Every structure is written in structure tokens, then in C-alpha cells.
Amino acid sequence: MGVAPKKPKFKGKFVNQVEETFGTKPGSGIVNADGSRNNKRSGYWKWNGVDWVKIRKKEFDAFRGSDNYGEPPAGEIDQTVAYNSIRFPADIASGGDSSYVLFSFYKYKPPFQDKAGASSGLTVKKKNGTKVVLKNNEYVNQDLNAYNRGGVLSEEFEQVDGLAQIMLYMPDDIQDAYKADWEGKAFGSITAGLLAAAGRDGVGYKLKSALQTAKKTAANLPVNAAAGIITNLAKGITGDQINASDVFGGISGVVKNPNVELLFQKMNLRTFDLTFKMSPYDAEEGENIQRICQTFKKAMLPSYDLGDRKVFGFDKNENVASQNKDPALNSSFIAVPSVCHVQFMHGGSRNTYVPKYKMCAITDVNVNYTPDGNYAVFQGGAPVATELKISFMETKLVFAEDIEMIDISDAPAGQEYGAMRSDIRLKENITKVGNSPSGINIYEWNYIGNTQKYRGVMAQEILERHPEAVALQPDGYMSVYYGKIDVNMERVK
Secondary structure (H helix, E strand, O other): OOEOOOOOOOOOOOOOOEEEEEEEOOOOOOEOOOOOEOOEEEEEEEEOOOOEEEOOHHHHHHHHOOOOOOOOOOOOOOOOOOOOOEEEOOOOOOOOOOEEEEEEEEOOOOOOOOOOOOOOOOEEEOOOOOEEEOOOOOOOOOOHHHHHOOOOOOOOOOEOOOOOOEEEOOOOOOOOOOOEEEEEEEOOHHHHHHHHHHOOOOHHHHHHHHHHHHHHHHHHHHHHHHHHHHHHHHHHHOOOOOOHHHHHHHHOOOOOOOOEEEEEEEEOOOEEEEEEEEOOOOHHHHHHHHHHHHHHHHHHOOEOOOOOOOEOOEOOOOOOOOOOOOOHHHHHOOEOOOEEEEEEEEOOEEOOOOOOOOOEEEEEEEEEOOOOOOOOEOOOOOEOOEEEEEEEEEOOOOOHHHOOOOOOOOOOOOOOOOOEEOOHHHEEEEEEEEEOOOOOEEEEEEEOOOOOEEEEOOHHHHHHHOHHHEEEOOOOOEEEOHHHOOOOOEEEO
């Protein structure tokens, strides 16, 4: 009697990792090249993030690929996508020309925690234990970088344990919407005159002009006062709600000049929705969908346990007055939900043609388990289709300086499309092939995980000579505006 192939005893390193194991079955098994038979028989397994599940050889070959036995899917970019990410569809990969949405979850960063400015000069302790003096910014949010510190991905953000990275297909509802609040303000003649006088240059002239304006318009005061008395009497005696313009219009056939001007009030935080309809190939893929939905639910909800968070410097085991252990603090507060970094990706880098978001809060999670209008499940209970709608709100405002402008005025042919990722840390097989007329080194390379060869420059070198041509991306890697240097970036055939 033979032995059936057993599933691997070790844990998988990434979702959709495949492995082959062997058992014995005398008189059968694999046919050798010479026509003889050996007694081996294979078992094929796929790691779903929790356990090894048995698959057919056809599926094993599809996931393994020709040169990636026991390795991540072809073209994976280690620096961007975690091996243990949850994916739908299951065979989605981060390499080559693939497009996908990447969701990563981080602990909320309080906007005024360890901020410079009012606290400038204080000594604070960083995560690595070192102590530094806050002196970079004289004022809170002195510049855009200081404001964005808690809004873009950086080393200050800590990933949430238990919330795996999620990769999903590109949805059909990608939009980029901004909303500004402008309001028409009405100014009385005196106020309008005072503001006009104050708007002129020169402090002394402003004061003199404002006094003159007030004096000239003082003749209107008795008229306005009389209208005010009438409106108050009418309200007190009859309860009628009238204003000064009603009085002037009813008596004299005139109304007060509104002097309406349009003034900017504020920007609104950007919001957006993403919707995914997921129909699993089988019950196993249905389990992946369930994990995706559960992850978003958990990320948007507050935590009852404060964990290692401190309230005004005191943790849940410290009493503010006595410093004695006291659980009251933990029962009085709850922890703010996690935040999410949403990226539209192309291959191993962000797609610059679609919106770029700062760190986001998840405001709504809506899961529809019957999107087709009827209840249908696989054996075991997994729905045959699930619709997931997620609503996001950016944690920081977007300013004009945040927008990556495309400068085509003097860009060489083929370089009209903004900054290109050129960080040396993203490249391999780098070979110098020449120099530009201005002396810039020119190289050929391929991006890690991609066999396509390119010709261009290294961002680290350009930073030294032409810092205006280099942009630092939120993920910490550098891009180059080739239109600002005398080198084109091009594919090598």
C-alpha cells in the first residue's frame, strides 16, 4: 500500500505560493524519459494565507510559472507589495504592466503629537529611543512639509498588526474631485469704505484714509439708526420679522447697497468611493474575499483597548494623581481607528496618470452579499458574489504645491509626462553607456522584477547637480523630471 502525498508542514511565505510534495504508489506514478515508471506520485498545494489547500496540477503550473518554483509570482516588487498580501483575483501580480489598487493600513498619527512650534526647544524621544530637540519649525505647520508630515507615508507611520496589505483589481469608478467653499459677503457702505481704505499701501495712510472714510459716511448713521428702531419696534409689538432693507423699501423705495463680493472661505477634505464586485472562482477564493471585507471592517472601527497609547503621557496602567495602577483610564477612552494608504499602482510603482492620495480615513464600509438580487452560496456557505464599497476621506488638505505639474514647454520629445521613477534602489543590472552633452552619466538598467531594459539617469546623481529636476515621492523613492535635463529616458529594444 502506498503513501499519499502530505501537505507541507511549514507555513507559506506569501498568498498563492505553491509547493509539490511526493508519496508512493507501487506500480504507478511518474513515467520516466526512458518509458519506465517510478513509484512516486505528486501532491500539489497552494498557500491561501492560513493553510495549504490541495490543487490540480494545471493550477499548480499556472501559479508556479516556468522559473519561479517556490518564489513569489513573476515580477513581484518586494519593496512595494508584501508577500502575505490578500489578493483578488488570486492570481493578480505586481510586476510588469499589471495595474491594481494597493491598500496598506497604519496606526493613526495624532496631528499634534510631537509637533514642533509651540513645543520648539523641548526634548522628545523618537521610536528608536534617541532623543532630539524640536527646533526645525518655529511655528506649528510652518511649511507644507511640516503640515504633510502626518498625511503622507513615512517612517513615522507604524503598520497595524493583524491587518494584511490588500491588492484588488482596478475598479470602474476612479475619480478625482476637489471642492472649495467660496461665499458672497455683503458689506455695508461704511464697512466697505473702511476695508477699501485699509487695503491701500502704507500703515499711516491706511489709518488716515479709514478715518476720513468713516467721517464721510457718518451722515448715514442717523438714517440707519432710525431704520433699526423701527425694525425693533415692529418685532416687539407685532412679532413681524423685518430688516432695514424692508423699511427703506417700504418707505422710500430704496434698499441698502449689499456691496456683495466673492471671498474664499476654505477647502474641503477630499473624499472618494471605490466599489469592487468580487465573484470567486471557488470556495477558497471566497474565503479570501471574506478576509478582505473583514480587514476593511476592522480597519475602520475604533478599538476598545488602548494598547500602548498614552493619554496626556499616562498609559492605562498609571493613575494621573497617584501613579498607581488603575484600569479606569482604559475604560474612559477608546482608540482611534486605523488609517489607510490607497495607491493606484502600475507594476511596482504608483501610476502617475491617476489620482494620488494622502493618508486616508475609512468613513464607510458597505458589504452587499447579494449584489445580483438573489442569495447563492458555494458548498460551505461562501457567497458566489460580494460587492464591497469603501468610502475614504483624506486626513490632510491638498494644496497647489502638492500637484505634480507637467512642464512641456522645453521638454525633449517623449518626456512630456512628468517625473519618471529613477531611484537607483529600484534598479538592477546597471551599466554606464555614455554621457550627455552637459556631462550627465547615462546608464542602461532594468527595474527589479522587470526584464525590460531602459536608458536614462540615476536620481541620486541628478540630485547633486540638478536638484530642481528631482522629486521625492511619498514612498521615499526619487523621480526625475527628464524635461529639465539634457537626457531622454527611453526603452532599449
